[in-house]
Every structure is written in C-alpha cells, then in structure tokens.
Amino acid sequence: MNQPPEYQSDTLIIRYDDPVWKIQPLTRLDLTYSEDFLKEATNFLTNKPANTIIDLSLVPYMSSSGVKSILNLQQLLRPHRYQVILCNLTSTVQKLVELSELVHVFIIAEDYNKARQKADSI
Template structure:
C-alpha cells in the first residue's frame, strides 16, 4: 500500500474522499484520524466518500464510516457514500447500513443530490 490512504477533490465545498484498495483493521483508524483532522475538524463537513476503488472493507472500516458520518452531522454537515461495488453493497445490506447511509451509484449523482439540497 502506498503512503496515501485516499485522494481528495473539492467540488463546490463538497469534499470527495476516495480511499483505494483495502480498508480494514490495519488502516481504517488512520483513515478516520486523517479525515477527522484534515477535514471535519477544519469545518469541511460535507463529505462524499467514493468507494469505487475500494476492493474490500471489514467491520472496523464500517465502524469508522459510521463514526465519520456522526462527526459530520454533529458539525452541521453530511456524509454520503457512492461507488460501492456489488460485494460492498452486499456488506452494507447484510449489516443494515443501507438504512444508515445515503448511497449513490457514482460521484456525479452524489454531488447533484447534495447541491440540490443546498448543502453547499
């Protein structure tokens, strides 16, 4: 794994965070700390987590996403997910997290929905 856990793009005050590879016990807490310190704690609280390059995630990564979503909400923002492959979508369905997160097919749909809600 490279030293970058994720890449980031900004579109109209929406922060698109794109982790790559595997999110698991070994790196999910680093991911959480970086996102909290570099984005949420800086007032960048409207996040789109693009999971299209994530091959696998375990329960610790799911917990991290739930925690980040809570942090965004507590700070007046929102966190949505997009780009889940079939395996990830199955994990979210089995764990009932599909009812916790708003999940979009791709980044474009997520941006469109959030901008229409006036979250930016």
Template sequence: MSAPREHRTDRVHILLEGGLWRIQPLTRLDLTFSDEFLKDASRMLSQEPTDAICDLSLVPYMSSSGVKALLNIQQFLKAHRFQLVLCNLTPEVQKLVELSELVNVFTIVKDRDAALKRLGI
C-alpha cells in the first residue's frame, strides 16, 4: 500500500501533484498552529522529498513561530537538494518578511506560475 499523497484539514492542505508538493496553510501561522503545521508538512514531505511551493495567500498573519516552521521545511528540503518557494504572500506576511530581513533567506515569488517557472517546471 502506497503512502497517501494528500493531507487536508481545516487548517492546511498538502498535495503531491506532478512531482511537486503544494502546501497551503489555510489560517494564521502563529504559535497556536505552527507546530502542527510543521509536523503535518514534515510527515508528508518525508514520504517523497521533492521541490515544494508554499502558497501563503490565505495566511493573514505569521509570527516568528510560523517563520521558524517555514525555515525548518526549507532546511529539510535543502538537505535533500530540493527547494521551497513561497508565493502569494499577503501584505501582512510580506511586511513581516521584509522587516525581518528574510527576503534573501526564502525564495519568494509573486504567484504559483512564477513559482513553477522558478523551479523550472
């Protein structure tokens, strides 16, 4: 029996599609959800490490614990020679990333099409 390639809750949707992980948090990435988000994403990505796009369009707020979760996912993928690309940042999350000087830490693009292009897909 093969491992499931999709995980969906009321707070996150993670899907392996076309050899690419699509991660979409559906709520705030803060202290109340970041650990659960990281566990869910890590469990899914470890089944088949490959490039991932994280769509943040539905994340109205992200705290330092959310940033830490994304950094951990990025480090896991880099260790396997894959990339994490963030896209569709809300204005609030974009501001946090800029103020925290994380613009050069993460690969950030405008939308999913730009993320696919960045990954060479």
C-alpha cells in the first residue's frame, strides 16, 4: 500500500522530502498529543524507513511522553541504519534535551537545512 507523500492533521505534518522524512508537530508533545504523534509517524516510517528530521519549531513544550515517542521512532529506525535528527528546538525543548542529556542520543541541528546536510552525511 503506497502512502501519500504528505499527511497533515491539526497537530502534525509528515512529508517525504526525498530521501528523508520531515515530521513537524504543530503543538506540544505531551501525554495528550504524543501517542497520536507516535502512531502517525510510525505508520509512515514502518512502510518506508528513512532518515527522519523532526522540526520542533512549533513545539512550545515537551514532556517525558514526547521524549519517549521520539525515542521509539529512533528505535524503529535503528535496525535499518537510519537516524532521527532534531532541528529548530524551541528554548524550552532545548533545555529539556540538554538536562536529560539527549544531546548524546539524537543528532541535533540548528535548522532544517543543516539537518538535511547531516542526514546526507549519515
């Protein structure tokens, strides 16, 4: 079953930007929204694994549920030798990533263009 190259809901945009997936949450990643985020992203990544850039520019807050969802995506991609790259972190999300030492777990880029460069070099 072929997936459309783009999916959009009220809380999420997923687009295949050959050769990577770009996922952009449109709201906070917390207990309320992280389950749907993971479900929708997993649907696309399972059918067509690829390096995945998550643009967090519109995420004002991320809880441990959001972190867990992103970690689950990383685990889904790892057997295929693909990575999750985070970009455009808001200041609140940046602090969470630093305090929880996730800077050692994820590739982090300043913006989408730099994330694409990192994805191309993997």
